Amino acid sequence: MTSLRVLLAVLLPSFCAALPLAADDGMWLLNNPPLAQLKERYGFEPTPAWLEHVQRASVRFNNGGSGSFASADGLIVTNHHVAADAIYKLSTQQRDLLKEGFLARTREEELKCVDLELNVLMSIEDVTAQVNAAVRPDMSAAEALAARDAAKAAIEKESLERTGLRSDIVTLYQGAQYHLYRYKVYTDVRLVFAPEEQAAFFGGDPDNFEYPRYNLDVTLVRAYEDGRPAQVAHYLKWNPAGTQEGDLVFLTGHPGATQRLITMAELEYARDVQVPGALRWLKSREVLLNAYAKRGPEHARRAQDEIRGIENSRKVYDGRIGGLLDPALIAAKQAEETALQQFAQDKPELGAADAWDKIAAAQQVIARHAVRTNFLENYQFNSDLFSVARRLVRAAAERTKPNGERLAEYRDSAKNTFELGLFSAKPIYTDLEQAKLEHYLTIMAMELGANDPVVQLALGGQSPSARAAELVAGTKVGDVAVRRELYAQDAAALARSADPMVQFALALDAQAREARKTIEQQGEVKSQAHARIARVRYAKDGDKVSPDATFTLRLSYGAVKGVDQGGQRVPAYTKMGGKFERAAERANTPPYDIPASWERAKAKLALDTPYNFISTNYSIGGNSGSPTINRAGEFIGIIFDGNIHTLVWNYAYTETQARSVSVDVRAILEAMRTVYGADALVAELLGGR
């Protein structure tokens, strides 16, 4: 729901500065922390033990967020909007946990999530040399991509088999470095506590990316191993004293993606193709789902989680295009690039003078294929049933290939994650599926042209409505048992399947793979060029720029700090009582209504408890749920959003007006005790077990 779930950062409609390395800039690698900056600016020197502790206490929610261990018994805190996907999947027409909230009074009452995977980073290894060794300069883009993919697959597979840990190679600096990340994995994750969504997301879409805020965007889950609560050595102690303005605070979390180090050609692509396409897609879906949701309360419940995600992304991309249309941003990026290019020309020994042209040429190819690839490959026909069918079809084809030649998600190292998703018992609502697929076929025809052969193939001689009805009504892949049967079949058997969705996925597979390959090969071209540009940047500026975000663990630092907004000082902290005041101003109408539990508890609540606070920490979508940590390595809050000025952070960090927004530890404890009567959990959070 709110801003910081994965991959969703943005640029602000009034960017107006050059792009210097500001003081609290950076999303730092845990194996290359900003020691000099921390010492210089805050007089703080984290020890290796401090760094290891916060690393191992940090948790990645593989569905797009962050969190942290909060007790030795595997208790984990994250944002409500990160856990919402899991809560939605546990809800039914009779029991809407998103709306009602949830509290397990005992461990036996904790609810097992359907398909949630958590990752804890155990080690990082630089494998750049090995990955690059596979690629020779005389290779074509196709050959280089294949060679690099094979090398990466081999490293990941070897690591998984040797260590038993999930092993992912992460591409840093757009291709300049490759690091092997190894994770401990938890797939038995249980819901422990969630407030009502209205408590977590008070103010809804209009207040998203705004401050002041009054949100209890918090949920607790627990990791289990072998049917028992996981015992963990590293968890963050909760410090109920919280913070005060000016305090140094850290985030450890998993920012999804930023685009600080892209070239002008890539920036123009974002402005002219990518963001406009994303906005068309998002807004059309937002309209579709809102119209569906208005048909009645159960329709609203079914569409709710997806609507929240779309609203958030739409706000992100609206901000992004606003920034991309700001001449000041474009001029600043151009100046930065011109300086790098000049440096590259002055130092021909770096061999990077033509790197920008290479990227521009590759980006042209990508631009021509982008919309087609989105509709054939990336958007998955906006259908869970299609997505299942495609995975079945591809799994049968891919498993006959050598591991290194497979599409990434079908490699041996990805198998556990793949099967967790494929066999998920998440609810699928066929009426919603049909509405979405009809919409998709319609939009696809409008975007690619009704006479495009793949559109004709997708429609199969029918109207979008008739085609969607036929596919959704006819397929059996909604049944997990059927999926298991089909997963056991080989490609020849699947080709004979009578299931219309399987046949649909088969019919479009060659074109989808081709489109994807085109994009990936151009990505290889760009990676090689970016590696050369990174050498230029390093030669010119040294090691002072952190890599763009990659949904892997990063450390950011900053200070709790108010902000000047429109000539007014906005204090760093809000109070719990402010929520009631704001609701009263808006006539207590959604999304500004107070949940009944809060109304009941109001008289007992310490209304002057700090509720939300802002700090200068650099964050972006994916950071949602990241613990806010003090010098002592203690939990003093949890980030859940940024203000409107952070939308620029996709392209550059600034701290003049931009702030990350956290829930204060004191408010979490006060609400859990006074509103929710979760005393046993509070005891565990404060006692550590």
Place this chain on the structure above:
Amino acid sequence: MTSLRVLLAVLLPSFCAALPLAADDGMWLLNNPPLAQLKERYGFEPTPAWLEHVQRASVRFNNGGSGSFASADGLIVTNHHVAADAIYKLSTQQRDLLKEGFLARTREEELKCVDLELNVLMSIEDVTAQVNAAVRPDMSAAEALAARDAAKAAIEKESLERTGLRSDIVTLYQGAQYHLYRYKVYTDVRLVFAPEEQAAFFGGDPDNFEYPRYNLDVTLVRAYEDGRPAQVAHYLKWNPAGTQEGDLVFLTGHPGATQRLITMAELEYARDVQVPGALRWLKSREVLLNAYAKRGPEHARRAQDEIRGIENSRKVYDGRIGGLLDPALIAAKQAEETALQQFAQDKPELGAADAWDKIAAAQQVIARHAVRTNFLENYQFNSDLFSVARRLVRAAAERTKPNGERLAEYRDSAKNTFELGLFSAKPIYTDLEQAKLEHYLTIMAMELGANDPVVQLALGGQSPSARAAELVAGTKVGDVAVRRELYAQDAAALARSADPMVQFALALDAQAREARKTIEQQGEVKSQAHARIARVRYAKDGDKVSPDATFTLRLSYGAVKGVDQGGQRVPAYTKMGGKFERAAERANTPPYDIPASWERAKAKLALDTPYNFISTNYSIGGNSGSPTINRAGEFIGIIFDGNIHTLVWNYAYTETQARSVSVDVRAILEAMRTVYGADALVAELLGGR
């Protein structure tokens, strides 16, 4: 709000028949009524007096709907959703008449509408020969357009000056005929009675274009002349006995536009360019306004009326693209066209064999310029303030030209209507204006390209946000007195204006005019070709096809008749009690909540009163508010919608499943008496004065 306000008809996602002339087909001209069909099918022979009576009792709402006189004292009944624009303009933060409803207990309490113009058709004259006489075969498209425009302007001006009646030339059969329509005009129109919007629009967007329905989509206004209620000789008597299934019923109203007689090239343009562009535009605005509306109750009130209109149009165009992507529709249209072309080739003396190619070529040009013309000219920057500024700028330029050379809306014959709009005291909310203009500049950049010179000109070197803020904050044209001052100035004086919006309109005017001229010249090419195709159609099929809708008075006929839907029989009538049942099924949550006035009146209401009913009459957007009339020429209902199957009617009439939806006269009277205590009005409606 609901479906039938102007220009909004559509095509259905499961069109599956050829396109024969079905029995109740047609939107007939009042000067060429379907006498043979009526006699043959229903044994009814309307007399000239019957026709004149229903013609003069019918009222056009110039903002896009229909209505009818209901008493000799100028009382007029229309749909609530037709009057909503006027009701919105009369509302304030303190008094939301859309939400609360309105009842004038005395004539003194009747509220004068801000800028509503009503038209009553007094006469029709065929001026085809005069209009065509101006155009010579050797003229270029530009010359022909200019000559035709000059001829039309002269005829309209002469008629207005001679008769004092509003005089408009109507283009019929896409250019085959030109008729001069003369109207009596009312601009002192007062609001008399409106239910709460929730009573009129129960079921909201999800139930729009659906049946069964339970809507009191009715509002009463009164025409005034010289400060007193207009005295009219022709009004429809209300028959409180209503109708029964099978009864012959008529509509007289103003269908906005249909596209039954367009060529395949034009149909493909609709599929590939026009409808996709309209949907992008509508959905982006729907998202923008919904996000705005969620900020609080007053925001919601400000955006309400526009949101309703967009929701309706979006549903229309969604249906339209669904039909255009139905191979069955395309095949049927192709077969029809092939037969006409064959006929034209067999009869070269008709001189029409190349007419389709001419249209296709013109349509190619239009396709290339369509999006640009929309953003420069048609969409008016989605800003009332801009629209005012543009009209001021153009009025100064146009009034120096000879009448026949002006843009149509600046001709002498249009002056009264033009000034009514320009000097309207409708509320303009600058925060909403700014949000809309920022959005517009952003979308325009995405649609035309950020580097397009007109986009650069529009942005003026700033971000969309900064530019919109500068223009909206700086302009004074929101003040009607300022408008009057500026309207009195000549072009040279305006060019020196410090008003930023005036300067903005000036800066973009040349490009906007150029884009418009391109489209209009191609329109002339198409008109000439369509006139030739019309000759072919007439030679082949005779006079059995009514012209496409043109927002002018038409007569349609049909029968009250239930419908088979998904294997179930849906009865022709709903009952008033059904509304309460439907609300209960949906937990009384919006848009299915019962207004408090209805809850209070429920015990006294005759719940078995017929509420809404369906009939086979051909209708389309613009017909909203058309009276449903019996053989005796009496008012027995008022049309307000069509079911989902009527969306195909934009391209062809079918009556298998498609039905128009009316409010039953019996429900109107029962609600006015029992829910609203409007006994005096009921007496006037039943007594005729």
